Amino acid sequence: MDIINELEWRGAINQVTDEEGLRKLTSEDKIALYCGTDPTGDSLHIGHLIPFMILKRFQLAGHHPVIIIGGGTGAIGDPSGRKSERQLQTMEQVHHNEEALTAQMKKLFGTENFTIVNNYDWLSKISLLDFLRDYGKLFNINTMLNKEVVASRLDAGISFTEFTYQILQSVDFLHLYRHNDVQLQIGGSDQWGNITAGIDLIHKVEGPDTKVYGLTIPLMLKADGTKFGKTAGGAIWLDPEKTSPYEFYQFWINQDDRDVVKYLKYFTFLSKDEIDDLAEKVKDEPWKREAQRRLAQEVTKFVHGKAAVEEAERISKALFSGDVADLSVAEIEQGFKNMPSVDIENKKENIVIWLTDNGIEPSRRQARQDVSSGAIRINGEKVDDVDAEIDPNAHFDGKFVIVRKGKKHYYLARVK
Numbered sequence: 001m002d003i004i005n006e007l008e009w010r011g012a013i014n015q016v017t018d019e020e021g022l023r024k025l026t027s028e029d030k031i032a033l034y035c036g037t038d039p040t041g042d043s044l045h046i047g048h049l050i051p052f053m054i055l056k057r058f059q060l061a062g063h064h065p066v067i068i069i070g071g072g073t074g075a076i077g078d079p080s081g082r083k084s085e086r087q088l089q090t091m092e093q094v095h096h097n098e099e100a101l102t103a104q105m106k107k108l109f110g111t112e113n114f115t116i117v118n119n120y121d122w123l124s125k126i127s128l129l130d131f132l133r134d135y136g137k138l139f140n141i142n143t144m145l146n147k148e149v150v151a152s153r154l155d156a157g158i159s160f161t162e163f164t165y166q167i168l169q170s171v172d173f174l175h176l177y178r179h180n181d182v183q184l185q186i187g188g189s190d191q192w193g194n195i196t197a198g199i200d201l202i203h204k205v206e207g208p209d210t211k212v213y214g215l216t217i218p219l220m221l222k223a224d225g226t227k228f229g230k231t232a233g234g235a236i237w238l239d240p241e242k243t244s245p246y247e248f249y250q251f252w253i254n255q256d257d258r259d260v261v262k263y264l265k266y267f268t269f270l271s272k273d274e275i276d277d278l279a280e281k282v283k284d285e286p287w288k289r290e291a292q293r294r295l296a297q298e299v300t301k302f303v304h305g306k307a308a309v310e311e312a313e314r315i316s317k318a319l320f321s322g323d324v325a326d327l328s329v330a331e332i333e334q335g336f337k338n339m340p341s342v343d344i345e346n347k348k349e350n351i352v353i354w355l356t357d358n359g360i361e362p363s364r365r366q367a368r369q370d371v372s373s374g375a376i377r378i379n380g381e382k383v384d385d386v387d388a389e390i391d392p393n394a395h396f397d398g399k400f401v402i403v404r405k406g407k408k409h410y411y412l413a414r415v416k
Helices: 004-008 019-028 046-060 090-111 128-138 141-146 165-180 190-206 245-253 257-267 272-284 291-302 307-322 330-336 351-359 366-373
Strands: 032-037 064-069 115-118 180-189 215-219 341-343 376-377 400-405 409-415
Touching: 004 019, 019 215, 019 307, 019 330, 032 046, 032 165, 046 064, 046 180, 046 215, 046 257, 064 090, 064 165, 090 291, 115 165, 128 165, 128 190, 128 341, 165 180, 165 190, 180 190, 190 215, 190 291, 215 400, 245 291, 245 307, 245 330, 257 291, 272 291, 307 330, 307 351, 330 400, 351 376
Parallel strands: 032 064, 032 180, 064 115, 180 215, 341 409
Antiparallel strands: 376 400, 400 409
């Protein structure tokens, strides 16, 4: 299927400025298209990933993606989707974030048939007078006020700085049209006003018949009506230092049956036949969670690579089976990051005393009972002798002791 039909099947189109024209253009020619992100942080999270997945699909179809890292617009602050003013960052913060996001984009898009630019390079060269004369004159205040991004903020108030953001984003589209042959801008549903403002500017400057288009992606909600990508622990980041590949994998594998097929369409490059087959398995054999496993594998591979998938699955298998002895120190750091932990002294000690003194067991009587009944495993090995000793140096380079109590409860003892 052609790229627009594919996006429709995947449920990835919210609005298009001229669907017939865009369909004709993309079927007849390979185009350049862009999506932007402002460096408000030093990592994207999975909510940001949604429009870039669409950009990646265009790339795989032979089109040329251009990504703007908004060093210029990021210094101003996008009012889209916000009820209050953004706190301005220092330029040092902005530049640090630019470098981090650029590295993430190169990892996702590679170096072939892909361009990454920074709008600071052209926006910073526009003087105030040039901005007002060359661009401000082309924007009608009434039209700007009616854009949802501004209208939604009128009661609470919006600064002139953020009010002008849509002009700057429009200048970006014009610049990329002129210098990179970009004809399509992609963004989230909250970017519709900014995107159409850019198209209006291009039509005023380059002529009303200029072939430029805008496409937005639907707001993604979970089956329970809550916003996708938010968890009790916070955002799921693409930076492995913020969200480990194991945590990233676990996020996807734990998705609701009601959502998993939608996410397979949005976040993987599996074919329609493969996804339809997985959808049948969700209906017929939901307990196997095959669709969730495939989703976790595909998205983790895309963001972190094949080795990260293998590592995440190795950790998952070890935690499920209790066979943790062969895990590496790095894998333990990932797999036990959110589990109960305690700092311990580097000294040998009787297991009953050790379990009690470190708060893993509530009393020595309970500790003796659990050890005697075989409910305690130390570093993957069952210990049923109440006279046994714990040696913190016995495994994992002397950094950890892993306790499993019963079938589900793990504790990580960190050696001080």
